Amino acid sequence: MYNKIQETVEFLKNKGFSQIDFGIILGTGLGNLVNIINVKVKIPYNEIPNFPVSTVSGHSGTLIYGELSGKMVLAMQGRFHYYEGWQMEEVTFPIRVMKYLGIENLIVSNASGGVNPKFKVGDIMIIKDHINMMPKHPLRGLNDERFGPRFLDMHEPYNLKMIESMEKIAKQKNIPVQKGIYLALQGPTFETPAEYKMVLLMGADTVGMSTVPEVIVAKHMGMQCFGLSVITDLGIEGHVEEVSHEAVQIAAKASEKKISILVETFILNW
Secondary structure, eight states: OOHHHHHHHHHHHTTTOSSSOEEEEETTTTTGGGGGSEEEEEEGGGSSSTTTOOOOOOOOHHHHEETTTTTTEEESOOOGGGGGOHHHHHHTTTHHHHHHHHHHHHEEEEEEEEEEETTTTTTEEEEEEEEEESSTTOOOOOOOOTTTTTSSSOSSOOOOOHHHHHHHHHHHHHHHOOOEEEEEEOOOOOOOOHHHHHHHHOSSSSSESSSHHHHHHHHHTTOOEEEEEEEEOOOOOTTEEEHHHHHHHHHHHTTTTHHHOOOOHHHOOO
16 A cells, blocks of 8 residues: 555656645535636546546546645545445545645545534535444554554544634635534435434434545544535435435535635635
């Protein structure tokens, strides 16, 4: 794994990837954030050594390097999911590459189902914490001390100062935001009514199929993390409706402009 990471890092450095301030993972329906990035280099995943290739509709599978709000960013336009059949070390491989490229700050975004009865479709939630219910832990197996410690402290998975900064920005921009806990399940099925109820009883506000493995590995690498989730469907008791991937993409797209404003301003002020 270490040698593969170094090979990928060397490839990207030779393509001009350097002095990067932020890594950004663009989730379902949120890939158009690249429209406000002054793109310097764009590389399809299938041209990058050792990179998996995204198989999900709406995830274009491109690595973007460019300038946003006066900072250099590396944006993943499309992520990898455990349910696609990738191993956890493959799902999180780009995070380790980011760290070895010198990136210290990670922004993640996703689409999720809301179980908090106060939430509605289209809401933007700042992720303050998560619950990992994935069937395999991304740090399972022999630990390479070059990546991080065997037993990882997770008392602050999402940086509190970043959360405070985004809350202030949202207020200044008059963009309503929620704040809550994200629970990750394997997928790819959307949850049953009983499963939505389980998520709520476990103390979460939203549920999805991504993000948590990347954040765990980013923390393992010593990075600071911030996350946003768009509520694209509801799993509220007594109000569970039919949902599809296409419907999730449409709901996420409706919030793109607001998220772009928030992230652009956040990066400018960090």
